[in-house]
Amino acid sequence: MDEIIHINREEESLHDFHEAVASSMENIESILILLESGSRSHSEYRRLYDEYSHIIGKLINQSHAIDVSEFIKIFDQIKNFLNTIEKHNIELSGRICEPLLMIMDRIHFMADDAATYSEIRKTSYEEIANSLSEYSKITRANSEQVIDKTIKILTGFCKEIPPPPKIEIKQQPEKPKETSIPQKKYPSVSDIKRPSKLVQLVKDEDKLEDDLAFFKGLADEVDLIHKEWRDRTNFIMPLALGMNALAGNIVDFYQLQAAVYLHDVGMRFLPDELLEEKGHFTEEQRTQLLAHPSWAIENFNLMDGWEEAAWIVYQHHEKFDGTGYPEGTTGKEICHGAQILAICDAFYSIMNRNRKRSVLRAIAEINACRGGHFAPEWVNIFNNVLTIERNAGRFD
Known part of the structure; x- marks a missing residue:
């Protein structure tokens, strides 16, 4: 730290x-x-x-x-x-x-x-x-x-693409600790289990395609809830998959794809006035907001084989310095998929909340959170992906 x-x-x-x-x-x-x-x-x-x-x-x-x-x-x-x-x-x-x-x-x-x-x-x-x-x-x-x-x-942006930094693989616990979210009011997450290996768990190809199509449909619905969220999934997906690819596909491709689709599906259950709020939440609103990753997990629990994606969604609001939620998990105890998703989601939010903000200024904001909200090695990989994207003409 x-x-x-x-x-x-x-x-x-x-x-x-x-x-x-x-x-x-x-x-x-x-x-x-x-x-x-x-x-x-x-x-x-x-x-x-x-x-x-x-x-x-x-x-x-x-x-x-x-x-x-x-x-x-x-x-x-x-x-x-x-x-x-x-x-x-x-x-x-x-x-x-x-x-x-x-x-x-x-x-x-x-x-x-x-x-x-x-x-x-x-x-x-x-x-x-x-x-x-x-x-x-x-x-x-x-x-x-x-x-x-x-x-x-x-x-961290440069015109030449440096080799990606090495990511340390650390075994995650089998399941999360008990969440502080009241279990009577919100879905239980006690059944989420972290797979022992980072491998694709859905073996049936037809089932995999059907499940992903279902998840995408839910994501499309969420993207239409708020006028400022349009095309959000299409913005985040290539960045997340690109970061993972540059790190040697350390997270299963399909599990990460599913997590991107469903990471904010719990927002469907939040009241409109909370979605419009700019950060000054009441205690009740804050409790509802902190619960939305748990709500998304219900969709994964309906289908076998998506434990890795569920774990990513559960942890994607955790922060490297332990100030995130739902558990205040720190550092390398946060799974790789959640760390990828957290950066991509934050980058979208920065770009979306202020249309006048340049891409480089948004990248600088992500880098300002290096070692605080985000793991330094994953910020480096994000920078490398943005270098590739900008060299290819995206984000000009």
């Missing part, structure tokens, strides 16, 4: 700190998007510089109550970068804004961690600092090379 930087703070200052960063991030993002789109107004540049100065001033004023030294250092680095491009008469527009937007996302995540856990991951801070250090080397002559190097630090 990552080394942690602890943030000393007074509780009453926490809300003010987070609000200050969030408000400034929103203003800065708006200015950068305007500049990225081609606005060449010098006033926009000055607004951007002033916004960074403003947030630094706010953080300095709060430094008596909360340790924000890492954040002040980063914002100072950004101001130095802006001074550099002004010195070299480099226009702040187009592609040059992309790394700054990625860095803003990283800072926002780091502020969320500081506010929620009173700590930040050291690698998060170092990647931001390293990317800014690289970006500050920019001149008119080397701008394209420096932009490429900075983006690579933030996304």
Whole structure:
């Protein structure tokens, strides 16, 4: 797990700190998007510089109550970068804004961690600092090379495809621990058994095709529930299968395919108002949301041979650092299929929630969760798959 930087703070200052960063991030993002789109107004540049100065001033004023030294250092680095491009008469527009937007996302995540856990991951801070250090080397002559190097630090994306990292195969337990979801209200998952080997369990070819057709039909229904979910399965499926293929098909092809089809089929049973909610859930809504992987398992229990897929679905909301659900499983105790599905599902959500967000910025957001939500080795494989996809003309 990552080394942690602890943030000393007074509780009453926490809300003010987070609000200050969030408000400034929103203003800065708006200015950068305007500049990225081609606005060449010098006033926009000055607004951007002033916004960074403003947030630094706010953080300095709060430094008596909360340790924000890492954040002040980063914002100072950004101001130095802006001074550099002004010195070299480099226009702040187009592609040059992309790394700054990625860095803003990283800072926002780091502020969320500081506010929620009173700590930040050291690698998060170092990647931001390293990317800014690289970006500050920019001149008119080397701008394209420096932009490429900075983006690579933030996304893992590169034009050449490196060999896939080795994935350690670890035997999983025979069945999950008891879930904290109330069993009287939600389907039991006690009968889910993890197969002892990663092999195809459905031996009858006709049955396999019939089952997958049934699962696909359910997935198509789920994709039509919400207007923002259209074509979701078709987006996730090639990424998940591609990641698995690049890792040497460590998960059975058909089991993973079935899991992609059914991973969110439990959403069919959630009320419409919960699906429209943007994160501020009541306790009852949160309990319902946490239960949806268990509901999907009922479909697998109707048919023999899909234990591996059921296990993937059950664990696909677990996180590498143990902050996921339903059990808070950590690290390599999360099965490979669930780790693949978690990354692909998150990537779809990032791309879908903000149509203005570029693909590279979405990739950077996945990489920001390396070692936190996602296993580093699987993020590397995701980066390699996206490299292949982009070289083939997808996600341009």
